[in-house]
Amino acid sequence: QKEVEQNSGPLSVPEGAIASLNCTYSDRVSQSFFWYRQYSGKSPELIMSIYSNGDKEDGRFTAQLNKASQYVSLLIRDSQPSDSATYLCAVNRHTGGGNKLTFGTGTQLKVEL
Amino acid sequence: DVKVTQSSRYLVKRTGEKVFLECVQDMDHENMFWYRQDPGLGLRLIYFSYDVKMKEKGDIPEGYSVSREKKERFSLILESASTNQTSMYLCASSSWTGGYQETQYFGPGTRLLVL
Numbered sequence: 001q002k003e004v005e006q007n008s009g010p011l012s013v014p015e016g017a018i019a020s021l022n023c024t025y026s027d028r029v030s031q032s033f034f035w036y037r038q039y040s041g042k043s044p045e046l047i048m049s050i051y052s053n054g055d056k057e058d059g060r061f062t063a064q065l066n067k068a069s070q071y072v073s074l075l076i077r078d079s080q081p082s083d084s085a086t087y088l089c090a091v092n093r094h095t096g097g098g099n100k101l102t103f104g105t106g107t108q109l110k111v112e113l
Numbered sequence: 114d115v116k117v118t119q120s121s122r123y124l125v126k127r128t129g130e131k132v133f134l135e136c137v138q139d140m141d142h143e144n145m146f147w148y149r150q151d152p153g154l155g156l157r158l159i160y161f162s163y164d165v166k167m168k169e170k171g172d173i174p175e176g177y178s179v180s181r182e183k184k185e186r187f188s189l190i191l192e193s194a195s196t197n198q199t200s201m202y203l204c205a206s207s208s209w210t211g212g213y214q215e216t217q218y219f220g221p222g223t224r225l226l227v228l
Contacts, residue, residue, distance in 0.1 A: 008153075032214060043203055043219040044156075051214055088156070092215070099207070099215045100146075100171070105155035 003027060004091050006104035014112055019076040021107050023089030026070065032092035032099065033065055033072045038106065039085045047087075048074065079111045116140070117206050117220035125226045132191040134223050136204030144207045145187035146217065147171075147179065149200040156203065162187055163209070194227045201225075 005024045013019045021035075032051055036044035050056045050063040050072065062075040072091075076083055086106040092099045120135035136145065146161040148171075158171030160179040168179050176198060180188045187206075191198055201224050205217040 034216070036219075043222045046216055046218070049214070049216060090217075099144075099209065100158060100161060101217060103156040105153060 002104075003102045004089055004104040006087075006089050006107045008105060009108040010110050011107055012110045012112055013079050015079060015081060017079050019079045019083065019109055019111070021074040021076075021087050021089075021109065023072045023074075023104055024070055025072070025089075025091045025102075027091065027093065027102075028067075028070065030091045030093065033063070034090040034092075034101065035061075035063060035072075035074045036088040036090060036103075037085045038088055044088055076109075079109075081111050081113060084109055084111045117204055117218055119202075119204055119220040119223050121223050122221060123224050123226075125228065126191075126194050127228055128195060130191075130194050130227075132194050132225070132227075134189040134191075134202055134204075134225070136187045136189070136206075136220055137185055138187075138206040138218075138220075139185065140206065140208065140218075141184065142206035142208045142218075143184070144209055144215070144217075145181065146205040146207075147177075147187065147189045148203045148205065149173070149198075150203055150222075151200050159189065196227050199225060199227045 035048045038044045048063040060077045064073045088106045089104040090101040147159045148156045162181045178190045204220040207217045
């Protein structure tokens, strides 16, 4: 079992719809969860971080965390063509000196006109 | 804004060459990381550093070494480049506040081709 799993997609949604991206993780002691967006040929940029169970909203983005089910998701409301990108889920691993991240392989999102 | 820069966007090297990839951050971050990203494999951690002159192996350190002589600079070294090291290399930095709420910020990446 991979440490962080995502459906590779592509996930296609029409413009204006809600896109739902999902991620599961295997390490029960993980405490920090991140969603990064990566456009083709570019580096990852942080969209959201979430640390507590429940929902966290930031503009059109909502991150949802369920530690009991080891599941984190990202909802994008009113999807725009500019949201077309690969979305990476990352989960922390705490070590003695700080935190390391384990990344999923990403879900490709396509928002169609 | 956090700024992480990498010395080259594109690099072409020959098998057996020694390759240096440089990363600089301007936010006084303690932690710096080197990843490689390959299709279907995602980002994989090569090495990281929590302080000057300190380094720790990540998940795939074989064939690589690192150097951190100054806090703002973290170098990745390919001692003898091989074709299987053709990849996108990403540097990241973060500031550790003592807990688990630590965000990594990425540089633009270096696309390395080894012929």
